Amino acid sequence: MNGEAEFLAGYDATAYPAVAVTVDVVALTIRDGRLCVLLVERAEHPFAGHRALPGGFVRADEGPDAAARRELAEETGLTPGEGQLERVHLEQLKTYGDPGRDPRLRVFSVAYLAFAPSLPDPSAGGDAAGAYWMPVDEAAALAFDHDVILSDGLERARAKLEYTPLATAFAGDEFTISELRAIYAAVWGEDLHAGNFHRKVLSVPGFVEGTGQTSTRGGERGGPKPKLYRAGDARLLHPALLRPTREDGVR
Amino acid sequence: MNGEAEFLAGYDATAYPAVAVTVDVVALTIRDGRLCVLLVERAEHPFAGHRALPGGFVRADEGPDAAARRELAEETGLTPGEGQLERVHLEQLKTYGDPGRDPRLRVFSVAYLAFAPSLPDPSAGGDAAGAYWMPVDEAAALAFDHDVILSDGLERARAKLEYTPLATAFAGDEFTISELRAIYAAVWGEDLHAGNFHRKVLSVPGFVEGTGQTSTRGGERGGPKPKLYRAGDARLLHPALLRPTREDGVR
DNA sequence: TTAATAGTGTCTTTCAGACAATATTAT
DNA sequence: ATAATATTGTCTGAAAGACACTATTAA
The missing domain is CATH 3.90.79.10 (Nucleoside Triphosphate Pyrophosphohydrolase)
Structure with a gap:
């Protein structure tokens, strides 16, 4: 028919x-x-x-x-x-x-x-x-x-952070790598290794671009003044940032 | 409101x-x-x-x-x-x-x-x-x-083959690695290296499982009788099979 | 000073991709 | 015999993750 x-x-x-x-x-x-x-x-x-x-x-x-x-x-x-x-x-x-x-x-x-x-x-x-x-x-x-809708939305959001730069949509115009890491941690619900995350983000082409500026203050509990970045022009992250503790294969 | x-x-x-x-x-x-x-x-x-x-x-x-x-x-x-x-x-x-x-x-x-x-x-x-x-x-x-709907569907299908074992849904109950490779080639529209594909598929846990059987005949133009496999129990491929010639980052 | 953070370096393991080699089968 | 295919092996480079180290700053 x-x-x-x-x-x-x-x-x-x-x-x-x-x-x-x-x-x-x-x-x-x-x-x-x-x-x-x-x-x-x-x-x-x-x-x-x-x-x-x-x-x-x-x-x-x-x-x-x-x-x-x-x-x-x-x-x-x-x-x-x-x-x-x-x-x-x-x-x-x-x-x-x-x-x-x-x-x-x-x-x-x-x-x-x-x-x-x-x-x-x-x-x-x-x-x-x-x-x-x-x-x-x-x-x-x-x-x-x-x-159910919320649950489906959360799963989609968590997956999207892996292979798109959409985490920057949660941040302001300019942000630090630490702020970006805090976004990933909040969405995924687990902490990420600061050093590896830093190097990884900067190594993905088009994810973020430096502004040349530096934050006016360090962290609340000390630390150097971090550099500021803005969102880059990538629409997909390659290679992707995969979530850590996903049980292999999901049988 | x-x-x-x-x-x-x-x-x-x-x-x-x-x-x-x-x-x-x-x-x-x-x-x-x-x-x-x-x-x-x-x-x-x-x-x-x-x-x-x-x-x-x-x-x-x-x-x-x-x-x-x-x-x-x-x-x-x-x-x-x-x-x-x-x-x-x-x-x-x-x-x-x-x-x-x-x-x-x-x-x-x-x-x-x-x-x-x-x-x-x-x-x-x-x-x-x-x-x-x-x-x-x-x-x-x-x-x-x-x-537009068809175009969206094709893009979804191509992406799904990367990180799920759904290519097996195109195959019969039992299939050879070559047949599976032909499915990927047809959906992605490009040939894949036979040797690397073979090793890769067998290395992903739960993607396929051997039947112990062997095809009764080799290929149409020669070659040994290939082993037969069926779909495994994985719902996600880890690590994923990524498409080859995707231009980096898609700006 | 103390503690926390930014950023970089090193090492190991895993994996993708190029390529080669061998064995097996249809024609 | 010839050509095509299945399967395995080897090598290189990319990348993830663990860990260490230095420099800088707030309190």
């Missing part, structure tokens, strides 16, 4: 149950050295009082990418055009559409993954009274299937 | 334009040493006479995964329960939902990627008179945005 073709040729919108399409965003940032996710507090049933990923309906005149960026802007209080929101890395994660995942009607949710540099508390901007950043290891019992 | 929550609380199905959700499948197989994709011939407008990826509407009682497997079964003539269809690897690829991608109504398509061992011609089974396997390098000018 010519599935889609045949179906749509005879499609009558009123003959089928209503379907809604939303976007949900797994927005990650680093705060105080911990990996945090943006959550909202639900006011309405179902799951009233539960935490959930920020999200909303895809409007008729926008694609899902635009909807995700709009939702992220609404929840974080960032406004388009100032460069901040544009610097947030946003990519599609996966679509969740099992029957019953929303008790009210059939909802397909296109989930997105966002990497943001440290942002002000979302309650400051917008009307998101119940929005905040929460460490990912404390984020549980989320509404709907958002626990 | 509590995006999804607020919206859905006040959701009235008749107050919003109709939205449809379909699945489209990029089903890949190897035929005569070439990577091929399953296509259908469209009979109806729009894009009548054009080729398209097989797909169809997600029914009310099934999730998108089940819908994709059902569509694949309908187009290939494979029937569930015989093991053949179950051995096809199927994974979600990406969702496409830009306004205007279907000229009739708003359609979100959840695309899937399938790896199948060599299958009979689809015209034999089912009622898919206009369905066939076509080499991917000849598949162009597809309906809707299916060129």
